[in-house]
Amino acid sequence: MKYIHISIFSTLLLLLNFNLNAQEGVENKLNIIVIGAHPDDADNKFGGTAALFAEMGHRVKFVSVTNGDAGHQNMGGGHLAKIRRKEAQEAAKKLGIEEYTVLDNHDGELLPTLNVRHQLIRQIRDWDADVVLSPRPADYHPDHRYTGILVQDAAYLVIVPNVTPDTPPLEKNPVFLYLEDHFQKPYPFQPDITVDITNTYEKKIAGLDAHESQMYEWLPWTGGKLDEVPKNKEDRIKFLRQNWGGNITPEERQNLIKWYGEEHGENVKYAESFEVCEYGKQPSDEEIKQLFPMLDQK
Numbered sequence: 001m002k003y004i005h006i007s008i009f010s011t012l013l014l015l016l017n018f019n020l021n022a023q024e025g026v027e028n029k030l031n032i033i034v035i036g037a038h039p040d041d042a043d044n045k046f047g048g049t050a051a052l053f054a055e056m057g058h059r060v061k062f063v064s065v066t067n068g069d070a071g072h073q074n075m076g077g078g079h080l081a082k083i084r085r086k087e088a089q090e091a092a093k094k095l096g097i098e099e100y101t102v103l104d105n106h107d108g109e110l111l112p113t114l115n116v117r118h119q120l121i122r123q124i125r126d127w128d129a130d131v132v133l134s135p136r137p138a139d140y141h142p143d144h145r146y147t148g149i150l151v152q153d154a155a156y157l158v159i160v161p162n163v164t165p166d167t168p169p170l171e172k173n174p175v176f177l178y179l180e181d182h183f184q185k186p187y188p189f190q191p192d193i194t195v196d197i198t199n200t201y202e203k204k205i206a207g208l209d210a211h212e213s214q215m216y217e218w219l220p221w222t223g224g225k226l227d228e229v230p231k232n233k234e235d236r237i238k239f240l241r242q243n244w245g246g247n248i249t250p251e252e253r254q255n256l257i258k259w260y261g262e263e264h265g266e267n268v269k270y271a272e273s274f275e276v277c278e279y280g281k282q283p284s285d286e287e288i289k290q291l292f293p294m295l296d297q298k
Contacts, residue, residue, distance in 0.1 A: 026056060026057030026058065029057065029058055029059055030053065030058040030059065030130045030131065030291060030293075031058075031059045031061075031127050031128050031129050031130050031131075032050070032053055032058060032059065032060045032061070032129070032130065032131045032133070033060075033061045033062075033063060033123065033124060033127045033129045033131070033132050033133070034046045034050065034060070034061070034062050034063070034132075034133045034134075034179075035063045035065065035120060035123070035132065035133065035134045035147060035151055036062065036063070036064055036065070036134070036135065036147065036179075037064070037065050037066055037110065037135065037141065037143035037144045037146075037147040038064055038066055038068045038071060038084075038107060038143065039064040039067070039068045039084040039085065039087065039088040039100075039102050039211070040068075040084075040087070040088075040091070040208070040211040040214045040215075041064065041135070041144070041179075042062040042063070042064070042133075042179075043062070043091050043095070043204070043207045043208055043211065044208060044244065045133075045135075045179035045180060045272065046062075046133060046179060046272060047091075047095055047197075047200075047203070047204035047207045047208065047272075048195070048197025048200045048201055048203065048204040048270060048272050049195045049197055049200075049272050049294075050062070050095050050097050051095045051096055051097075051197075051200035051203040051204060051207075052195065052197060052199070052200050052294050053097075053294075054095065054096035054097050054098070055096065055200070056293065056294065059098050059127075060095075060097040060098060060099075061097065061098060061099040061100070061101065061123075061127050062088070062091075062092065062097060062099070062100045062101070063100075063101045063102075063103065063120075063123050064088065064100075064101070064102045064103060065103050065105055065110060065116065065119075065120070065143070065147050065150065066103065066105045066106060066107040066108075066109075066110055066143055067081040067084065067085070067102050067103065067104050067105065067106070067107060068080065068081060068084035068102070068107050069081040069084075069106060069107045070106070070107035070108040070109075071084070071107055071213070071214065071218050072213055072217060072218045073217070073218060073221045073222075074217075080213070081102075081104075081107075083213055084102065084211075084213060084214075085102045087210050087211045087212065087213060087214075088100045088102055088210075088211075090210035091207040091208070091210035091211060092207075093210075094203060094206040094207045094209070094210050095203055095204070095206075095207040096203070101123065103116075103119055105119075107143065108142075108143065110142065110143040110146045110147065111146060112146045112149045112150050112153065116150055117150050117153050117154055117157075118163075118164045120150055120151060120154045121154045121157055121158055121163065121164045121167070122164055122166075122167045124154060124158050124170070124174065125158055125164075125167045125168065125169065125170055126167060128170065129158075129170070129174045130174055130175070130291060131174055131175050131176075131177060131291055132151060132155075132174045132175070132176045132177070132280070133176075133177045133178070133179055133274060134147055134148050134150075134151035134152075134176070134177075134178065134179065135147055135148045135178065135179050135181065136148050136178045136179075136181055136183070136189065136275070137149045137152065138181070138183050138185065138186065139181060139183060140183075148178070151176065152176075152277070152279055155173070155176050155277065155279035155280045156173070156279060156280075158170045158173065158174070159171070159172070159173050172281070173280050173281050174280055174281060175276070175280055175281045175282075175283050175287075175291060176276075176277035176279055176280035176281075177192075177193070177274040177275060177276060177277060178274060178275040178276075178277055179274065180272065180273045180274065180275075189273075189275055190275045191249075191251055191252050191255050191273035191274070191275065192255075192273075192274065192275050192276045192288075193255070193259070193273065193274045193275075193276075193288060193292060193295070194252045194255040194256050194259065194271050194272070194273040194274075195271060195272050195273075195274075195292060195294060195295070196256060196260060196264070196265075196268040196270075196271055196294070197270050197271060197272050198268055198269045198270045198271075201246075201269070201270040204244070204270075205237060205240050205241060205244065208240055208244060209236065209237060209240060215236075215240060216229050216236060216239075217229075245270075246269045246270040246271070248268065248270075248271050252271055252273050253265065253266070253268075255273065256268050256271060259289075259295040260295065
């Protein structure tokens, strides 16, 4: 029994050492920033990929441009904003990401103003971003659309010294990517990059579970499904899996095969996809593999 205990202890030490090396010893740490309109937007579009980056030792930051103070059927204002900030911080812990910033702009009132543009330029610069992700400026929600426009407007200006000179300009323009959506006009989303998140899918679900006011109250209410939300924790997790499942399109499947090889790509269960924005750095496939090192695993 003593030898078994020693063996188990040694294995635990090896696993601990592996995790520390992954988190602290990675060469060329990447800085990823995901900008959503509300304090759950980045999570549902990038949660699994964010967890993967974090596990590999890279730095991930989520930013919500609004404080979410209108997103509920029974409460609002400062009280709701406080709840949603707390949920965002809990989601960050569940995903393992470094920061989750919620800006103090009102939900449902976002406009692409200079003031907000400068806020986002500062966020991108302060994070020294290699990759910036945001919604496309085509969406049902004006906050989502204007977040996309604001990030587009910031894309070149992050390297211009005389714009928001209180923060040093970036020395290089990041790669700007769009988060996935299902809108068809003016053109459908193009999955240039598709990431296998099968191994971090449960972390994504745990991150979404942290946004209780949205996943179990507001979003079901807007969809007329509030009565379908379970009461206990275990069933709620199942409810999330049903609603945030693995619907991989044929185009995404081909993309997975491109990046991971046929055998791996055919067997991916859960994935997240991203489109290269026309603005910012235009990466080659080799550069994409450097920015998304989980793809270079053939």
